[in-house]
Amino acid sequence: MYVQPYVFFNGRCEEALKYYGEKLGAEVVCQMRYKEAPPDAQGQLRAGMEDKIMHASIKLGSTVWMASDGHCDPNAGPMNGFSLSLTADDAASAEKYFNALAEGGRVTMPWQATFWSKGFGMVVDRFGLGWMVTVPED
Structure with a gap:
C-alpha cells in the first residue's frame, strides 16, 4: 500500500504544473482533460470545463503525486x-x-x-x- 497527495488547484492546474516543471523540474507523466473522459450519464460537464485538467500524475524527484483542476468553483477562493x-x-x-x-x-x-x-x-x-x-x- 502507498499514499499519494492529490492536489486540487481550482482551475489553475495547468499553470501550477508548468510552474513546478520550470522551477522544480517536475515532469507530467500522465494528463487527462475533462473532454477526454467518456460521457457522464449523471450530468453534463459545466461549460468551460472541457479543457481543464481532470487528472494529472506528476513526477518530482522519486515521488509521483497527482493533481486536478477540481470543480473550478468561482466561490472557493485560493487553494481550498x-x-x-x-x-x-x-x-x-x-x-x-x-x-x-x-x-x-x-x-x-x-x-x-x-x-x-x-x-x-x-x-x-x-x-x-x-x-x-x-x-x-x-
Whole structure:
C-alpha cells in the first residue's frame, strides 16, 4: 500500500504544473482533460470545463503525486484543500480501506468500478480528511 497527495488547484492546474516543471523540474507523466473522459450519464460537464485538467500524475524527484483542476468553483477562493489518494495492492484491500475510512465519515463517491479502475471511491473521513481509494489497473 502507498499514499499519494492529490492536489486540487481550482482551475489553475495547468499553470501550477508548468510552474513546478520550470522551477522544480517536475515532469507530467500522465494528463487527462475533462473532454477526454467518456460521457457522464449523471450530468453534463459545466461549460468551460472541457479543457481543464481532470487528472494529472506528476513526477518530482522519486515521488509521483497527482493533481486536478477540481470543480473550478468561482466561490472557493485560493487553494481550498486536498485529498489523500490511497492505492491498495488489490481490490479486496482497497474496499476494506474505503469502508474503514467511511465509518463515521461521509461518502462522496461510492465504491465502484470506473472506466480507469476496477475499484474507486471517495470519502471524507470522520476527521474531515478527504480520501480517494483506488485499485491500479493490471
